[in-house]
Amino acid sequence: MNVVVCVKQIPDPATPGELDASTKTLRRSGSIILDDSDAYGVEMGLQLADKAGGGEVILVSMAPNNENKGLRTALAMGAAKALLISDEALAGSDALSTAKVLAKAIERADADLILTATESTDGYTGTIPAQVAELLGLPMVTFAKHIEVDGDRVKVQRQTEAGYDEVESPLPAVVSVTAGVVEPRYPSFKGIMAAKGKPVDELKVADLGLDAGQVGWAGARQEIADVSAAEERKAGEIVEDEGDGAERIVAFLEQLKVI
Amino acid sequence: MAHPIFTPEHEELRRSIRAYVEKELRPHADEWEAAKDFPDSVFRRMGELGFLGLHFAVDDGGSGGDYLTMLVLAEEMARCGSGGVSMAISVQCEYVTPPIAKFGTAEQKARWLRPAIEGRRIGALGITEPGAGSDVAGITTRAERDGDGYVVNGAKTFITNGCRADFLLLVAKTDATQRHAGISLFLVDTDTPGFAVTRRLDKVGMWPSDTAELAFTDMRIPAENLLGEEGKGFHHVMWELQGERLSAAAGACAGAQITVDATAEFVKGRRAFGQRIADFQAVRHHLAECQTAIDAARALTYETAWRVQLGEYPVQAITEAKLLATRTHFQVADTCLQLHGGMGYMMEMPVQRAWRDSRLARIGAGADEVMLDAIAKSMGL
Numbered sequence: 001m002n003v004v005v006c007v008k009q010i011p012d013p014a015t016p017g018e019l020d021a022s023t024k025t026l027r028r029s030g031s032i033i034l035d036d037s038d039a040y041g042v043e044m045g046l047q048l049a050d051k052a053g054g055g056e057v058i059l060v061s062m063a064p065n066n067e068n069k070g071l072r073t074a075l076a077m078g079a080a081k082a083l084l085i086s087d088e089a090l091a092g093s094d095a096l097s098t099a100k101v102l103a104k105a106i107e108r109a110d111a112d113l114i115l116t117a118t119e120s121t122d123g124y125t126g127t128i129p130a131q132v133a134e135l136l137g138l139p140m141v142t143f144a145k146h147i148e149v150d151g152d153r154v155k156v157q158r159q160t161e162a163g164y165d166e167v168e169s170p171l172p173a174v175v176s177v178t179a180g181v182v183e184p185r186y187p188s189f190k191g192i193m194a195a196k197g198k199p200v201d202e203l204k205v206a207d208l209g210l211d212a213g214q215v216g217w218a219g220a221r222q223e224i225a226d227v228s229a230a231e232e233r234k235a236g237e238i239v240e241d242e243g244d245g246a247e248r249i250v251a252f253l254e255q256l257k258v259i
Numbered sequence: 260m261a262h263p264i265f266t267p268e269h270e271e272l273r274r275s276i277r278a279y280v281e282k283e284l285r286p287h288a289d290e291w292e293a294a295k296d297f298p299d300s301v302f303r304r305m306g307e308l309g310f311l312g313l314h315f316a317v318d319d320g321g322s323g324g325d326y327l328t329m330l331v332l333a334e335e336m337a338r339c340g341s342g343g344v345s346m347a348i349s350v351q352c353e354y355v356t357p358p359i360a361k362f363g364t365a366e367q368k369a370r371w372l373r374p375a376i377e378g379r380r381i382g383a384l385g386i387t388e389p390g391a392g393s394d395v396a397g398i399t400t401r402a403e404r405d406g407d408g409y410v411v412n413g414a415k416t417f418i419t420n421g422c423r424a425d426f427l428l429l430v431a432k433t434d435a436t437q438r439h440a441g442i443s444l445f446l447v448d449t450d451t452p453g454f455a456v457t458r459r460l461d462k463v464g465m466w467p468s469d470t471a472e473l474a475f476t477d478m479r480i481p482a483e484n485l486l487g488e489e490g491k492g493f494h495h496v497m498w499e500l501q502g503e504r505l506s507a508a509a510g511a512c513a514g515a516q517i518t519v520d521a522t523a524e525f526v527k528g529r530r531a532f533g534q535r536i537a538d539f540q541a542v543r544h545h546l547a548e549c550q551t552a553i554d555a556a557r558a559l560t561y562e563t564a565w566r567v568q569l570g571e572y573p574v575q576a577i578t579e580a581k582l583l584a585t586r587t588h589f590q591v592a593d594t595c596l597q598l599h600g601g602m603g604y605m606m607e608m609p610v611q612r613a614w615r616d617s618r619l620a621r622i623g624a625g626a627d628e629v630m631l632d633a634i635a636k637s638m639g640l
Binding site: 033 | 267268272274275276308309316321322324328
């Protein structure tokens with residue numbers, strides 16, 4: 001069973017990111033790593049391929065400057081190969097343009113299942129998984145906390161606020177996974193060294209049969225009107241208990257209208 | 260930015276070890292300190308992840324990494340919050356196993372090296388005796404040839420992992436008339452009749468690691484347990500101590516850095532006389548001195564590591580790096596404890612643990628004075 005996992009390579013959250021004032025987008029010049037939220041999909045894919053007794057995990061990623069450091073991490077975990085789409089024409093791509101590119105790249109892999117994260121850690125739009133499924137004309141299941149493949153069907157426990165739904169879908173399908181779906185492995189040194197020799201196919205927009213006008217700034221259907229700094233978190237209120245602690249907590253909760 | 264001696268693969272390994280340490284070791288540090296113990300399962304887990312055999316050949320069960328992978332491990336283990344845990348692990352993969360990899364027969368490797376790399380069997384190194392520490396050639400534990408084996412009598416002390424060990428790399432005299440030339444190495448399973456743990460020692464720091472006093476009474480071991488050549492044990496074991504000393508230096512710099520970073524945060528938050536104590540020149544200069552000392556020690560350590568990586572065997576530089584880095588670690592911990600004021604002396608603050616734990620490295624794996632004398636000797640004095 002071949003599993004395609006969409007992965008994003010993001011600026012290392014350990015070094016605070018910066019917005020470019022002129023383009024109102026995130027600067028991507030610093031250290032780039034695999035988005036933590038994508039490690040779950042990679043691990044899930046590896047486990048499903050392993051359980052199926054054959055097939056491989058193929059990574060699909062779009063990044064500037066042929067950046068592949070994050071892909072190396074996922075390859076070190078055990079993915080077999082990667083498709084990397086990098087093209088100057090992609091600068092300024094919105095979520096839909098990104099989905100178009102990912103969908104076209106996924107078509108090149110013979111996928112039984114496509115996994116994505118719920119949303120990226122740097123952008124948080126959370127719209128790409130559904131857009132990819134729509135563009136590919138495939139069924140989509142979101143928020144998977146457990147995935148099992150049974151023949152040509154996938155059975156998913158879909159996380160909800162109250163618990164979970166049991167959802168079944170025919171394959172191929174797109175499934176977005178939550179951080180609870182599996183525990184990602186730590187890449188071993190052997191895996192890290194093996195990843196050096198694994199293929200990363202670098203593709204341009206034209207290779208995918210897309211027109212440069214459909215992507216990047218040119219094709220963007222959303223515009224970032226303004227960016228501003230988030231309000232600094234205010235310090236909490238400390239209540240000294242002078243025998244009336246309980247009442248004051250109740251009053252505080254009432255004021256918040258939570259009780 | 261990563262230091263130029265490290266490749267992208269080293270940095271990837273660093274991320275992997277760091278994730279493991281932060282997720283599976285650091286959260287338990289306080290609990291293990293309080294218990295003065297930590298579970299054997301840590302060895303098994305690290306073995307499973309390949310972290311106990313980074314620099315060993317793939318054929319021996321290792322990961323086939325270079326010397327610098329050990330440096331990365333030592334640096335990242337410093338983040339586990341407990342010097343005792345990192346010491347126990349370093350004994351397993353830097354003291355006990357390297358001589359087996361270098362001098363062991365295929366049978367010995369199958370029996371002791373591979374299971375140790377996999378974390379299934381825990382090892383200890385038995386050098387120090389009640390009457391001989393720095394003076395290794397002065398040990399008196401005897402291994403007397405008797406038919407097709409040896410009979411061992413004697414005692415060892417300060418043996419890290421000694422209580423939990425499944426096997427011991429024993430340093431003993433096969434010829435009592437000789438000093439260095441009379442020393443041989445043996446691999447001894449701890450269930451051998453005549454082997455006894457006589458005491459678990461209570462230490463100033465490094466609490467979760469177990470430190471044993473051992474006794475051997477007419478302990479019979481077969482000749483095939485001799486590691487390397489009879490009478491060459493001193494050289495076999497001293498050779499490996501060099502690599503271990505250098506990664507101890509790297510671990511000391513990493514540990515000192517963690518303490519300085521935590522203290523910098525503390526002095527930025529703590530206020531006295533109407534301002535942050537970080538704004539007092541005496542405080543900021545102290546921390547600046549600490550950072551400069553760490554950077555200098557790390558520079559010497561990395562330069563020396565690079566020479567090792569290129570195939571040199573720079574004993575004097577290794578000795579200097581070990582001396583400087585471990586001294587720096589303790590001095591930094593002491594200064595940082597001082598900057599915490601009264602809180603620094605409280606058991607609830609991590610800085611006290613750093614202070615107690617870092618004190619050992621100026622004694623263990625070659626005391627300051629032994630290091631200084633070795634440097635003087637290299638200088639032709």
